[in-house]
Amino acid sequence: MDMEYDQAVDASEQTGPYIPEAGECMRCGQCVSSCPTFRLFQIDEETPRRRIRTISKVLVENLPISDDERHHLDNCTQCRACETVCPSRMAYGQLFDLARAQFQAEPGSLAKLAFKLIENKSWRRRLMPLLAIYLKSGLQKPLRRIGLLKKLGLAEAEALVGNPALQALATSYSARAAMRGRVALFTGCIAEHFDRDTLLAAIKLLNAIGYEVLVPPQQGCCGAIHQHNGQSAVGLINNNIAVFNALDVDAVLHTASGCGAMLSEYQADDDAAAELFKQRLQDIYDFLLKHWPDDLQLMDSTLNVAVHEPCSQRNILKNQQSVYALLQKISTISITPLADNQVCCGAGGSYMLTHPDNSGQLRELKRQAIGAAQADLVVSSNFGCAVFLSSDSVRVAHPLILLAGQLQ
Ligand code: SF4
Ligand code: SF4
Structure with a gap:
């Protein structure tokens, strides 16, 4: 068995929750209907159960996996909805990361650059003025029109950047x-x-x-x-x-x-x-x-607000109710959960960049739910989801922006 996997299991036995080996999946299928990719494709290969089988081959049995198995594993949005319903308490997220670390190929040059930019603050600071010049230059429209950004795999990334702030925050x-x-x-x-x-x-x-x-x-x-x-x-x-x-x-x-x-x-x-x-x-x-002081009042609002619950909040932090409790400090506001909040919106961190077709289909389902909610504003606690779901007709903002705007 893989050394890193051994260590992770040992560590979890000592301090953390029970993390079963990938081979312990009972194949009961309770996770199937919670999986967003199963909703899209309706085939067993796109279920958590089948992915756990592939992970087991990598981590437990040391068997090679086919290109097809790899493809279906890669389609996972890593939403971890499957973890919340699994009777074996399968630590899917952790097992997935361990498996992927084993077979991930050397990243391409664009991906390498992205990892470097994420790691290196001084690189990002140097890039920001160039990005601001590009955004002001008017080059976006012609580049989109000729499809160059799409060919370079940058169309979704470019849509995320908005108007970057160039200066660092105070300390x-x-x-x-x-x-x-x-x-x-x-x-x-x-x-x-x-x-x-x-x-x-x-x-x-x-x-x-x-x-x-x-x-x-x-x-x-x-x-x-x-x-x-x-x-x-x-x-x-x-x-x-x-x-x-x-x-x-x-x-x-x-x-x-x-x-x-x-x-x-x-x-x-x-x-x-x-x-x-x-x-x-x-x-x-x-x-x-x-720590909210008893005497701190927020201004009233008559907004009709729909709450999007990001997977990271629902399935890992499990504190989505705190958002509703805090928003209720704005009296007269109307707050409703978005329908199908348990289904991933498709943003999935970098998933929207690596799997634009799948993520686009999941976003469409979420946008239908947003349309049905007829809200003035949608709030989401995850920046990636908020930007991904925003459109010309729907504003998606962080709940903190709404709350801070109501301070007297
Ligand atoms: S719910 Fe858990 S035990 Fe059942 S098939 Fe899915 S991963 Fe396996
Ligand atoms: S993490 Fe999400 S997408 Fe991946 S197998 Fe589990 S439910 Fe499906």
Whole structure:
């Protein structure tokens, strides 16, 4: 059996939840109907059960897998809905990452560049002004028209960039009420440039309830994109643990559920350091709810808001109810869950870039649910899902932006 797999199983037996071997799947099929790719293709090859069989070949039986098996495994969006219904408590996400790390081929030059950009903050800072010039240049329309971006596999990536913020955030933001403590904000790799409004909303809310917010500039990507694509995330994980553990703060808060899910499952060679990091890690919704002052009122709103629940929030963090509880602090607002929230929207981190056809079909299903909701606004706690689902007719924003906008 593979050494890395052995170690992961041993570690889980000592400290974490029970993680069965891939070969322990009972083939009961309870996971089948929860799988978004089964919804699309309606064939057994596109079920978690069949993928677990392929993973078992890789991790347990040391057997080669066919191109077809590899193709169907790669089609997985990594939503982990299957984990929530499996009676064997199959740790599908972890098993998938371990299997993919074994057979992942050397990434192509574009993928290598993307990994480097995610890893390296100074590279990203240098790229931002060039990106801003490109976005202002008017080149987008002709390039889209001749289909060059699509040919280069950049069409979906280009749609994500919006108007990037070029400057870094400040390293600290003082409380605007009587000071109650200090927290650190996890911003990760791209949020500072592309999801600045959410981070500023988080800071505004935390300052309003009496917390100073630190934004350590040495922090980096959570490592999810690397880990889920067969690359090592060890350097990124160790860096974040060291940066945040060195701070004198009451909590480390994340705003994007995709990053939060990865951070909450950090494992490192230094177990004690990883545990300390996870002990102080909290989702910002849970923190705001716990520390919300009795006398802090938000302005009323008559908006009809539909809530999209990202898979990382539903299936891993499992705290989607905190979003509803926090939004209810806006009196007179109407809040409804989006229909079929249990089905992945297709964004899936980098999945929308690597599998544009599958993700486009899943997005279409989600957009039908959004249309049926007839909401003024859709909120989603994951930046990737929000950008992926937004369109000219539908605005999808982070719930924190809505909440911060209602501060008096
Ligand atoms: S629900 Fe779990 S045990 Fe049943 S087939 Fe799916 S992965 Fe296997
Ligand atoms: S993670 Fe999601 S897409 Fe992948 S097998 Fe499980 S339910 Fe299907």
